[in-house]
Amino acid sequence: MFYVKKILLNLNIKFSSIYILEYGGIREVTEEYTNHMKRLTEKILGWLSEGLGLPRVALTQSMGGDTAEYVLRINFYPPTQHSELTIGAAAHSDMGAIALLVPSEVPGLQAFKDEQWYDLNYVNSAVVVIIGDQLMRMTNGRFKNVFHRAKTDRERLRISWPVFVAPRDDMSVGPLPELTGDENPPKFETLIYKDYIDQKIKGWALEDLPVY
Numbered sequence: 523m524f525y526v527k528k529i530l531l532n533l534n535i536k537f538s539s540i541y542i543l544e545y546g547g548i549r550e551v552t553e554e555y556t557n558h559m560k561r562l563t564e565k566i567l568g569w570l571s572e573g574l575g576l577p578r579v580a581l582t583q584s585m586g587g588d589t590a591e592y593v594l595r596i597n598f599y600p601p602t603q604h605s606e607l608t609i610g611a612a613a614h615s616d617m618g619a620i621a622l623l624v625p626s627e628v629p630g631l632q633a634f635k636d637e638q639w640y641d642l643n644y645v646n647s648a649v650v651v652i653i654g655d656q657l658m659r660m661t662n663g664r665f666k667n668v669f670h671r672a673k674t675d676r677e678r679l680r681i682s683w684p685v686f687v688a689p690r691d692d693m694s695v696g697p698l699p700e701l702t703g704d705e706n707p708p709k710f711e712t713l714i715y716k717d718y719i720d721q722k723i724k725g726w727a728l729e730d731l732p733v734y
């Protein structure tokens with residue numbers, strides 16, 4: 523377990539420092555970017571809550587309100603000659619609740635639906651919204667997590683900037699009582715978020731360890 527976490531940490535540090543060296547000013551840019559993403563996340567969670575017939579603040583609050591964690595990851599995919607054989611980010615669903623991603627103009631992100639992979643087209647100024655495991659668990663499956671992966675490009679460097687929103691590690695997360703009942707029993711166990719992460723990582727075989 524520790525070993526896996528260490529690999530993930532090292533990769534993030536390595537890629538982030540390349541970015542800092544190349545572009546500088548990372549703190550200001552990151553803070554501003556994350557602030558915008560936080561506002562947008564709360565708006566989107568508000569719309570999703572209303573779509574479920576819940577008060578606008580329901581999903582944000584179920585994630586701990588202002589204690590929810592926002593993590594910006596910078597994925598750095600160097601060009602690879604044999605891009606068809608090189609996986610950038612292996613197929614996975616995100617562990618947290620929701621992720622917002624400003625897509626790179628270098629294509630590569632794919633989503634799995636109806637037993638096949640679809641390329642996500644780049645749309646200038648669009649934001650990709652990825653439903654993660656916790657939003658699926660909280661809504662008792664009304665919103666589904668999405669399996670996705672990223673390919674590398676043959677010639678161009680690809681960088682992506684997802685912001686992940688997740689409950690605090692010690693929060694209990696499970697189907698909201700408002701969304702369950704006799705007709706609709708809970709489909710997921712309520713778990714402390716950290717225990718959920720540990721369980722999920724333990725289930726990964728080393729050979730299909732996601733590269734992120």
Ligand SMILES: O=C(O)CCC(=O)C(=O)O
Pocket residue numbers: 595597611616623630631670671672681682684734
């Ligand atoms: O690079 C991308 O487009 C997706 C990255 C991703 O799925 C992730 O970091 O969880």
Ligand SMILES: [Fe+2]
Pocket residue numbers: 614615616670
């Ligand atoms: Fe992801």
